[in-house]
Amino acid sequence: MWELIRANKRKSFILFFSMGMVLLILGYIIGEMWFGQGGGSVGIFFAFIIWVILSIISYYSGSSILLSISNAKEVTKSVHPQLFNVVEEMTIASSLPKMPKIYIINEEAPNAFATGRNPENSAVAVTAGLLARMNRDELQGVIAHEMSHIANRDILFMTFAGIMLGSIVLISQVFLRSLWFTGGSSNRYKSSESGGGQGQMIMMIVAIVFAILSPIIAQLLYFAISRKREYLADANGARLTRYPEGLASALEKLSQNTSDLKSANKVTAGMYIVNPLKKKGMKLSDLTSTHPPISERVRILRTMNSGAGFLDYQQAYAAVKRKNEKIIPNSAIKAKEKVEIRKPSEGARQASAKKTKRDIGDLMMNLNNYLFITCVCGLKIKVPPDYKKNQIVCPRCGRKHAIPFNELKNIAAVAAAKNL
Amino acid sequence: MGALLIFIVIVIAAALFFVSVYNSLVRLRNQVKNAWSQIDVQLKRRHDLIPNLIETVKGYMNHERDTLENITKARSEAMSAGTVGEKAKAESALNGAMSKFFLVVENYPDLKANQNFLSLQEELSSTENKISFSRQAYNDQVLSYNNKVEMFPSSMIAGMFNFKHEEFFEIENKEEREVPKVKF
Numbered sequence: 001m002w003e004l005i006r007a008n009k010r011k012s013f014i015l016f017f018s019m020g021m022v023l024l025i026l027g028y029i030i031g032e033m034w035f036g037q038g039g040g041s042v043g044i045f046f047a048f049i050i051w052v053i054l055s056i057i058s059y060y061s062g063s064s065i066l067l068s069i070s071n072a073k074e075v076t077k078s079v080h081p082q083l084f085n086v087v088e089e090m091t092i093a094s095s096l097p098k099m100p101k102i103y104i105i106n107e108e109a110p111n112a113f114a115t116g117r118n119p120e121n122s123a124v125a126v127t128a129g130l131l132a133r134m135n136r137d138e139l140q141g142v143i144a145h146e147m148s149h150i151a152n153r154d155i156l157f158m159t160f161a162g163i164m165l166g167s168i169v170l171i172s173q174v175f176l177r178s179l180w181f182t183g184g185s186s187n188r189y190k191s192s193e194s195g196g197g198q199g200q201m202i203m204m205i206v207a208i209v210f211a212i213l214s215p216i217i218a219q220l221l222y223f224a225i226s227r228k229r230e231y232l233a234d235a236n237g238a239r240l241t242r243y244p245e246g247l248a249s250a251l252e253k254l255s256q257n258t259s260d261l262k263s264a265n266k267v268t269a270g271m272y273i274v275n276p277l278k279k280k281g282m283k284l285s286d287l288t289s290t291h292p293p294i295s296e297r298v299r300i301l302r303t304m305n306s307g308a309g310f311l312d313y314q315q316a317y318a319a320v321k322r323k324n325e326k327i328i329p330n331s332a333i334k335a336k337e338k339v340e341i342r343k344p345s346e347g348a349r350q351a352s353a354k355k356t357k358r359d360i361g362d363l364m365m366n367l368n369n370y371l372f373i374t375c376v377c378g379l380k381i382k383v384p385p386d387y388k389k390n391q392i393v394c395p396r397c398g399r400k401h402a403i404p405f406n407e408l409k410n411i412a413a414v415a416a417a418k419n420l
Numbered sequence: 421m422g423a424l425l426i427f428i429v430i431v432i433a434a435a436l437f438f439v440s441v442y443n444s445l446v447r448l449r450n451q452v453k454n455a456w457s458q459i460d461v462q463l464k465r466r467h468d469l470i471p472n473l474i475e476t477v478k479g480y481m482n483h484e485r486d487t488l489e490n491i492t493k494a495r496s497e498a499m500s501a502g503t504v505g506e507k508a509k510a511e512s513a514l515n516g517a518m519s520k521f522f523l524v525v526e527n528y529p530d531l532k533a534n535q536n537f538l539s540l541q542e543e544l545s546s547t548e549n550k551i552s553f554s555r556q557a558y559n560d561q562v563l564s565y566n567n568k569v570e571m572f573p574s575s576m577i578a579g580m581f582n583f584k585h586e587e588f589f590e591i592e593n594k595e596e597r598e599v600p601k602v603k604f
Contacts (some may be wrong), residue, residue, distance in 0.1 A: 085542065085543070086546070089549045090552050095455065095561065342552075
């Protein structure tokens with residue numbers, strides 16, 4: 001594990017450095033535009049300050065910001081015991097010091113991500129759609145993948161990189177919009193009167209082009225690293241569960257999904273287990289995707305016949321991609337390690353589409369503090385948290401049920417405490 | 421003067437190296453211990469869950485006294501087992517009794533629909549998983565620790581301070597390797 005973390009740090013540094021350069025160049029050019037000749041250093045200074053402030057914020061509250069952008073709610077064990085158990089199992093398997101907090105995102109599209117600044121302060125978020133669609137083995141595969149991001153320290157890095165990307169996007173947007181509204185600043189007219197008008201024009205064009213390009217360059221850098229991390233997390237996930245097929249079939253299910261995740265955006269897309277924006281996603285090339293193609297990830301996992309260790313993944317990767325690229329640093333591959341693949345857990349259930357839909361609905365209502373009353377006729381009645389009447393009539397059989405107001409109040413109190 | 425300086429630098433570097441290797445050996449050994457205690461925690465958790473399970477199913481399974489009594493007996497034996505060998509034996513007996521029980525459950529559709537039972541079943545199957553994952557984590561830790569103890573140059577320091585090779589947690593009989601499958 002330590003070897004992986006060290007290799008990650010090295011790569012992170014290179015990426016950071018390049019993204020930082022993009023940020024500083026952007027600052028320089030905008031400074032030159034706004035403050036006239038010699039204003040570049042002022043621009044660099046401001047860009048640097050913005051980045052430092054955003055980084056400090058992201059270190060201390062980045063994960064809570066990301067979780068709230070994604071509409072994720074922290075849940076207790078009673079909401080989904082199986083999810084809790086699976087996370088606990090994977091915490092044990094990866095020898096992490098503490099179990100991450102668990103969040104559920106109220107959305108139909110299946111997806112998941114992990115965030116936090118270190119393993120002690122981490123969180124795993126999954127969507128309601130994911131929980132309803134996956135069987136136990138598949139859920140375990142997904143969670144193992146996310147826990148690997150936590151164990152490899154990908155989470156802090158991805159948060160930082162996301163924030164850096166965010167600041168570049170922010171600065172370039174502010175600049176481009178300011179041009180739109182003022183039609184160019186007064187400084188430029190003044191200096192063009194004093195000669196060198198053509199030079200100013202060229203400078204202006206360069207600035208605009210760079211302001212448009214820099215978010216794209218930053219994004220490409222961000223994506224490049226994010227892709228490699230996905231393979232590594234897959235390898236580690238297969239190793240932790242000793243069952244590559246679980247993750248493979250989970251990924252397959254995720255790829256069959258056609259709906260976008262509404263709460264995801266370009267900056268947060270890299271965090272998820274599969275790209276949440278594939279429909280809008282540009283189909284230009286591999287360069288613009290945060291994730292390697294799912295079909296390939298599945299194929300690699302399914303090629304692992306001899307075992308579930310790192311070496312097995314590396315061999316499967318080479319066989320599928322037909323090139324000898326190192327995914328796992330040599331130092332992490334222990335020659336002695338023999339990792340047997342376990343058997344699937346029995347009766348891995350495949351729920352019908354209709355039941356899946358109902359499960360998603362139930363889970364979402366549970367998250368929104370609905371109360372459930374099961375009628376004698378078998379119908380589950382869902383009572384909204386602001387229901388005022390004393391009793392409710394079962395819409396199927398007409399039996400009357402008293403509303404347990406105490407419970408409703410309890411649920412509301414718990415919800416209020418969580419929102420504080 | 422120059423030679424002395426070089427000598428001091430070498431001594432400091434050697435000391436730093438020594439300390440870092442020693443510390444990493446200690447860290448790995450503690451991780452091994454911690455992983456071992458995790459197995460115990462999970463075994464105990466299973467022992468705690470069993471009375472609840474028996475309580476829940478008693479009403480449904482009047483004809484299966486024997487199966488239930490077997491579980492209770494195996495559980496109390498497992499709890500009182502002292503040595504590691506005894507423990508392994510008692511736990512595997514408990515495993516056997518549990519898998520027999522879950523086979524019998526198939527004949528009781530009412531029980532299988534009971535919400536309480538279902539949640540206990542999830543807890544038990546998860547505890548089984550946790551037991552095997554904690555074994556797995558223990559073995560992973562032992563592997564990294566043993567590698568460090570055996571490989572040069574850390575093997576020198578390990579030898580000096582008596583860092584011993586740790587044993588893997590191997591399960592001898594095939595039966596116990598297969599944790600009882602809990603059906604959903």
